Amino acid sequence: MKGQEWYQADDVAAEYDDKRFSRGGQLIDRREKEAVLEAIAPVEDRSILEIACGTGRFTVMLAERGADVVGLDISAPMLQRGREKARQAGVSDTLEFLRGDAGRLPFPDDHFDTVVAMRFFHLADDPEAFLAEMRRVSSEQIVFDTFNRFSTRSIYNWALPMGSRLYSKSEVSVLLAKTNLTLVDVEDDFLFPYGLYRQLPNSFAEPIRSLDRTLGRVPNVDHLASVSYWNTRVR
Template sequence: MKGQEWYQQETVVESYEDKRFSRGGGRLTDRLEKEAVGEALAPVEGRKILEIACGTGRFSVMLAQQGADVVGLDISAPMLGEGRRKARQAGVDDHLEFLRGDAARLPFPDDHFDSVFAIRFFHLVDEPKRYLRELARVSSDQVVFETYNRFSGRSLYNWALPMGSRLYSRREVDGMLAAADLRLTDETHEFVVPFGLYRKLPGGVAKAFRKLEEGIDRTPLGDSLASISYWSATVE
């Protein structure tokens, strides 16, 4: 998996959220991503939810605050340590457990969770069908995941990244869903400007770009230009 060693470095974790989500355009993308996850999984109160590649717990803590019982799984011990700190600080550590593990071999029985989701994950994997099947195995109801789109501005942005990202066509996503015995129930397409570029922008500039994107979203070109897609599916 791409970036496996990089995400486990203590120095990366120390600056991870500060560089990406705490200022300017990064704060905007953090809010938009949380809105997308919340809408895809709602209602969450009383549900058992597993987050794959939970990192420092951005989404897991939010869902626990909304009344879900959450398990966050990640391969990085330093990331999980930061997640536990945030859960304690938010007062939700009784509804949120963080585990270190491999998403290709989840340590849970079949149908163990109501919902399973993975955000900022599938762009790193080398065998997406294998991973999606494993997510579907431990879910009794819903699987939500995100992909970076091949025919979008993300293709140009990828050239500037040290690790690059796996990009997906719609045909590839349909093949993944079929291989995992999942039925697509909803889809949302976002970010004409890749959110990696958003976080480099001052807040006011990022908001102006966002208004422009919202205008494009209302046109027939909106979905086809989006750099990211959120997929919600049910287990067959």
């Protein structure tokens, strides 16, 4: 996996949420959570594993809505911040955080209803192997996102600390076929790159986001979106 050492640094964990999901980044956080909830609904009483859960953005949200959740991440500092969030939200009893490797998940086959992997596959050095392992432990559903090759993301990808693996739609379709997953739905979003939103206060980011959504509804323009949210089912 790219960036393992970077993500495990204490200072990165301490600043992760503030740098990415404050200011205009709140719009990104809101959209990603919306995508996850729409894909999984109804959430209540589902058994869910989140891969690369980081500081628990999604795990805590899902636990608050009645799911039985396990969050797995390679970074101990990130997990510690997730546990703090869970305590503050009062969901520690239905949410467990584990340190582990997404390539060797410590669970039996078909153990979870749903496996979620957000902000993960852009760092994966062997996406097929990771997706196959997620498929092994899921009895019903896998939800994940990818950054897209033919998008604004490709313009500044070289400048990111670790870079990102960018995917075409056909490449993801091949991955799904190889791992016996059926596509239920895919949503494309964010014509303007994430980095733009993070640099702006909400007062400026909101109108840009409105323009982004409007442009995204134009036929064929959505194919240039920088991110795709994939909802798949186990065959």
